[in-house]
């Protein structure tokens with residue numbers, strides 16, 4: 566289960582700049598609560614091989630002092646509920662403002678672990694100016710420049726230390742864990758009720774590893790797995806800003822816990838940007854993925870509809886298109902159990918281990934038939950392939966000039982592996998060494 570770090574502070578101190586530096590090339594999940602607050606961003610940060618979820622809690626609409634207190638509360642409320650560690654960001658150029666004082670007061674009351682981050686320390690001289698921020702009464706402060714990156718390494722070292730990411734222990738006899746995700750109203754609850762509703766005797770809610778998720782033990786037709794439900798999902802009625810906000814966070818947590826993500830999209834609305842963002846995040850986290858196109862009953866169909874629909878989805882999720890897409894209706898209970906079967910297959914695909922001799926026999930032949938193109942007159946020889954001992958499929962290919970292997974060639978080999986060994990729904994990692 567991933568730990569969550571939140572960056573809080575008044576606007577313009579550099580929160581989003583630091584956030585972007587933390588997530589690097591990775592894509593952020595944007596939760597745009599339009600009108601009232603600025604977009605909130607979620608992403609995955611990595612440091613010395615450890616990963617955590619980072620949240621930029623956003624800002625507020627300026628020029629409203631009344632609004633400000635409420636906004637701080639929202640951010641800190643969020644932080645208290647969801648984050649394991651708070652980064653309280655201030656601006657060394659501006660110094661302490663009333664808004665900062667307000668933030669500090671509320672943060673102190675929160676009793677959470679707080680690291681003060683004095684930003685915009687672009688040169689050495691400014692570091693001494695940061696000492697004013699000790700006045701807030703927090704024990705630890707870091708000075709850094711989000712823009713040029715200096716000081717961020719020290720902060721990240723401490724973040725990893727505080728989060729104590731190593732403490733997780735693997736479970737014994739783990740059951741497959743599936744998380745049903747999707748935007749509001751796509752039919753997640755309906756689907757869940759179809760799956761678990763009618764078998765009340767066997768189904769029992771088990772508390773999840775985080776407070777926000779409930780694991781439902783599903784055991785039917787010889788299938789046994791845990792469905793990770795997010796507490797907000799079954800809630801009916803008006804979805805307020807805050808529920809929406811928390812639900813994105815919960816969705817991310819549910820995904821972190823899951824082996825396979827069942828992404829539900831609305832057939833009428835199609836796959837939207839937010840769906841694609843969640844897909845990309847799941848792929849980055851190397852989760853198994855199944856896409857359910859729900860409300861298929863509402864679509865006027867001819868013999869080409871499915872094919873056309875599939876093509877559109879593939880365009881949106883490319884290059885990782887080896888993902889099962891199932892057209893279902895939770896309302897009519899059409900193909901719902903097929904969806905479970907497929908999720909189970911994806912789970913198995915993700916655990917698949919290819920014996921090294923089989924792997925070499927196959928892949929070295931493929932490589933011989935179509936070797937990597939030579940670069941700067943250098944011939945690249947791949948000599949040996951092995952699957953790594955990781956939780957998700959990852960392969961190491963040993964060769965003489967790993968730095969010259971092109972992305973397109975990696976993809977070529979990945980596709981060959983997929984054709985031969987069936988990794989449908991499962992992201993694959995390839996390392997050249």
Ligand code: GDP
Nearest residue numbers: 576577578579580581582684685686710711712
């Ligand atoms: P946020 O509102 O707290 O998310 O702040 P932003 O990340 O949008 O940054 C506000 C402004 O401060 C932008 O113009 C940034 O370029 C600038 N900024 C952020 N970090 C630094 C820094 O380390 N040094 C300097 N000089 N400017 C910074």
Ligand code: GDP
Nearest residue numbers: 749750751752753754755859860863894895896
């Ligand atoms: P959630 O917010 O994702 O949990 O969505 P719900 O399960 O609450 O469903 C939202 C609305 O879509 C409800 O009115 C459902 O009855 C409706 N709905 C869900 N699945 C289907 C479906 O397969 N077909 C049709 N026509 N409507 C559906």
